[in-house]
Amino acid sequence: MPMPMPTKPVAPVIRLAIADDHDLFRDGIVAILGHDPLVDVVAEASDGHDALRVAIAHRPDVLLLDVEMPGPGAATTVRRIRRQAPETRIVVLTMHRDAMLTESLRQAGAAAYLTKTMPSADLLRAVHAVAARTDQTAVGVDVGLVSPREYEVLRLIALARSNAEIASELSITEGTVKRHTSNLYAKLGATSRIDAVRRALLLGVLGHDA
Numbered sequence: 001m002p003m004p005m006p007t008k009p010v011a012p013v014i015r016l017a018i019a020d021d022h023d024l025f026r027d028g029i030v031a032i033l034g035h036d037p038l039v040d041v042v043a044e045a046s047d048g049h050d051a052l053r054v055a056i057a058h059r060p061d062v063l064l065l066d067v068e069m070p071g072p073g074a075a076t077t078v079r080r081i082r083r084q085a086p087e088t089r090i091v092v093l094t095m096h097r098d099a100m101l102t103e104s105l106r107q108a109g110a111a112a113y114l115t116k117t118m119p120s121a122d123l124l125r126a127v128h129a130v131a132a133r134t135d136q137t138a139v140g141v142d143v144g145l146v147s148p149r150e151y152e153v154l155r156l157i158a159l160a161r162s163n164a165e166i167a168s169e170l171s172i173t174e175g176t177v178k179r180h181t182s183n184l185y186a187k188l189g190a191t192s193r194i195d196a197v198r199r200a201l202l203l204g205v206l207g208h209d210a
Contacts, residue, residue, distance in 0.1 A: 014131045017043040017058060019051035020066040020093065025116075029064065032120045039127060046070075048077040055085040061131050065110075067094045067101070074101075075108040082109035089130050125189055125199070146187060146200075153180040158197045 016039055020026050026044055033039045043058045045051040048071020055063055063081065067074045078090050089111040094101075102113050111130050114123065146154060149170075156166045163181075167174045181193075190196035 012038075014039045014062060014127060015042045015058070015060045016040065016127065017045065017051075017054050017060040017063045017088075019045035019048075019054065019063060019069065021046045021069045022066075025066075029123075032123065033127070036124055039124070048072045048074070051077055052080050052084065055081045055088050059085055060088055062089050062091060062127055064091050064093055064127075067092050067105070075104050078105055078108040078110050091126065091130055122199075129187075129189065129199075146184060150180050150184055150187075153177060154184055154196065154200055157181070157184075157193050158200075 016033065018026050018029050018041060020029070023046075026046075030041050030044075033041055042060055043054040045054045047069050051063065051065055051069070051071070054060075065074065065077065069077075071077060072080075074092060078092070081088060081090060090109065091112045091114060092105050092110045093114055093116055095116050105113065112126060114126055118126075152170060153166055156169060161169070163174045163177045166172075166177045170177075181196075184190065184196050184200075188196050188199040190199050
């Protein structure tokens, strides 16, 4: 009797909500994400108050939140959602990066910061990366995606340090540096050092001043 073929585990569907006051932009995001069978858009909101209501009512895995919407303000909205729907990971969408605003939203509990000019493929990758985190603490190092040691290796990679230089600075072996680098590639979905740094910046894991 032939042995049954093992079945490949199916990744869980990401339940996602979108909060943006521009109908056309929301429709575009829904259309983009609709091509991914592992993403299900469960709700939409058009202001900060509605975003909180949607988060409480639908408990999405990820909420895409526009930084400039009518309502109490992005940082306040993020804090309220984190208090009342703590399982929801909040991804802030902005037109322009602002260091002070980014830090304010990080302190409030946002999991990532994405610009609206990013390619759609990067948006999909970011949604999957954020949803996969086991911890969404957003103060300081993003420990939900990379470990503190991986962050140090990533920071030195961003400074164009070689494996030997990283090993010397962190007092570890080059083999350990390579292992941390491989882990970073896997977590970030990267294929090279430059790609890893780009994706880390995109997800807010690594600051632009690193």
